[in-house]
Amino acid sequence: MRGLHSRLVGLSRSLRIAVTGVVVLCAVAWACAPAAAQDAKTLRIGFQKYGTLTILKALGSLDKALGEQDITIKWVEFPAGPQLLEGLNVGSIDFGTVGESPPIFAQAASAPLVYVGNEPPAPTSEAILVPKDSPIQSVADLKGKKVALNKGSNVHYLLVKLLEKAGVPYQDVKVSYLTPADARAAFERGAVDAWVIWDPFQAAAEKQLGARVLADGVGVVNNYQFFLASKDYLAAHPDVIKTVLEEIRKGDLWAKDHPKESVDLLQPVLGLERPVVELAAERLAYGVTPVTREVLQHQQEIADAFYALKLIPKKLDVNEAAPPDLR
Numbered sequence: 359m360r361g362l363h364s365r366l367v368g369l370s371r372s373l374r375i376a377v378t379g380v381v382v383l384c385a386v387a388w389a390c391a392p393a394a395a396q397d398a399k400t401l402r403i404g405f406q407k408y409g410t411l412t413i414l415k416a417l418g419s420l421d422k423a424l425g426e427q428d429i430t431i432k433w434v435e436f437p438a439g440p441q442l443l444e445g446l447n448v449g450s451i452d453f454g455t456v457g458e459s460p461p462i463f464a465q466a467a468s469a470p471l472v473y474v475g476n477e478p479p480a481p482t483s484e485a486i487l488v489p490k491d492s493p494i495q496s497v498a499d500l501k502g503k504k505v506a507l508n509k510g511s512n513v514h515y516l517l518v519k520l521l522e523k524a525g526v527p528y529q530d531v532k533v534s535y536l537t538p539a540d541a542r543a544a545f546e547r548g549a550v551d552a553w554v555i556w557d558p559f560q561a562a563a564e565k566q567l568g569a570r571v572l573a574d575g576v577g578v579v580n581n582y583q584f585f586l587a588s589k590d591y592l593a594a595h596p597d598v599i600k601t602v603l604e605e606i607r608k609g610d611l612w613a614k615d616h617p618k619e620s621v622d623l624l625q626p627v628l629g630l631e632r633p634v635v636e637l638a639a640e641r642l643a644y645g646v647t648p649v650t651r652e653v654l655q656h657q658q659e660i661a662d663a664f665y666a667l668k669l670i671p672k673k674l675d676v677n678e679a680a681p682p683d684l685r
Contacts, residue, residue: 401591401598402432404442404454407627408558409583410477410644411455414609416623423605429598437537440510443469443586452591453602457484457512457556458582461679462661466670470589471679473649473657475603477583477610480643481575484513484556486520487545490568494551497524497573500531503551506544509535512581513554515660518667519578528667545569557638558628565634580656585646592681603646610644654680 401424405411414420421431436442439456440463446454447469464471486505488494494503497520507513521528534541534550538559545553545563552572555563563569575581585606587599613620617639625635654676661674677685 398595399428400430400432401453401595401602402434402451403602404434404436404445404451406436406438406442406455408624408638409455409642410606410610410613410646412627413613413620413623414606416627417609417612419609420602420605423601424598427598427601437539438508438511440464440508443471446471446586446588449588451588453585453587453599455583455585457584458580458657458660459512459514459664460510461584461586462657462664462674462676463510463670465661465674465676465679466664466672471586472589472592472681473584473654473679474587474592474599474681475585475606475646476649476653478643478645478647479580479582480641481577481579481581483560483575483638483641483643484516484579484581485554485560485574486517486572487553487555487560487563487569488551488572489545489548490570492551492570494572497521498526500524500552500572501526502530502532504532504534504549505552505554506534506536506541506550507554508537508541511556513556514669515663516575516579516581517554518663520573523578557641558630558634561634561638561641562630565631565637582653582656583643584649603648606646610646613642614644649681649684651684654684 403411405415415433424431434445434451436445439460442454442456443460443464445451447464447467461471461473486497494500505517507517518528521531534544536544538555541553541555542559542563544550546567553563564571585603592599621632621635621639624639625632628635658676661676664670665673
């Protein structure tokens with residue numbers, strides 16, 4: 359147990375350092391973004407330490423495909439979707455992947471983003487967790503309770519919809535905005551009653567802490583994984599983005615047909631026990647497709663819900679971030 363505790367503390371510290379690094383990175387990128395944006399020989403991709411882009415990075419197939427076009431990839435790691443899209447907003451990356459909610463918050467902050475693709479729904483890869491011995495048995499029991507989540511992340515909308523379904527006003531829950539590392543620490547010491555989180559953090563809490571899934575996204579949200587590009591980069595280099603999406607498609611097909619090998623690639627990156635990675639990988643969805651009007655309408659519903667709750671400062675038209683062929 360001491361060894362496990364040490365690893366968890368180390369993971370928490372690493373994530374805090376990562377967040378600090380993102381802030382520094384974005385500050386530096388703000389000054390350097392115009393020059394970098396003009397460099398057609400470099401594609402800066404934002405990724406999180408999980409998911410299809412992480413597998414693609416490990417495979418090296420995208421680096422090879424773009425290398426044949428004399429384009430070098432600069433891979434930039436972020437701890438979560440909101441931080442990644444802040445990187446896109448300030449010009450430190452050209453392309454990246456996030457969940458459903460981050461693009462809404464980013465568009466509300468006038469980030470120059472374009473939806474270019476999405477993976478199929480993965481509603482089981484995010485959930486509300488409670489301690490294994492918690493008296494909380496339903497989402498309705500969260501009324502008056504303290505719930506942790508990463509503000510603006512995919513799970514933010516999950517909480518909104520689950521509370522709505524249970525007839526609990528959002529304002530009747532005490533929401534604590536915490537990064538995954540800080541939320542895990544708060545969850546372990548009992549400082550919060552529930553934690554709304556995504557994989558692999560979700561799988562780690564289930565396997566390592568015995569955390570219980572109170573409710574996931576099944577029948578409530580889609581939990582799409584989106585691929586987004588900056589408007590300027592997409593306008594200047596549409597063929598490069600086309601190549602990226604094609605390589606993601608190929609990588610998806612490989613990962614779907616090679617689940618064991620995919621875990622082999624993810625485990626050293628995540629630094630988690632194999633059973634944790636296996637559980638998280640089982641809940642991934644593969645099969646990237648171009649963004650459709652139906653998917654954008656789903657995003658519009660999220661934007662409208664957040665605006666109604668005053669979580670974003672203005673009403674959005676998600677179609678303003680649609681790819682050129684859907685405008």
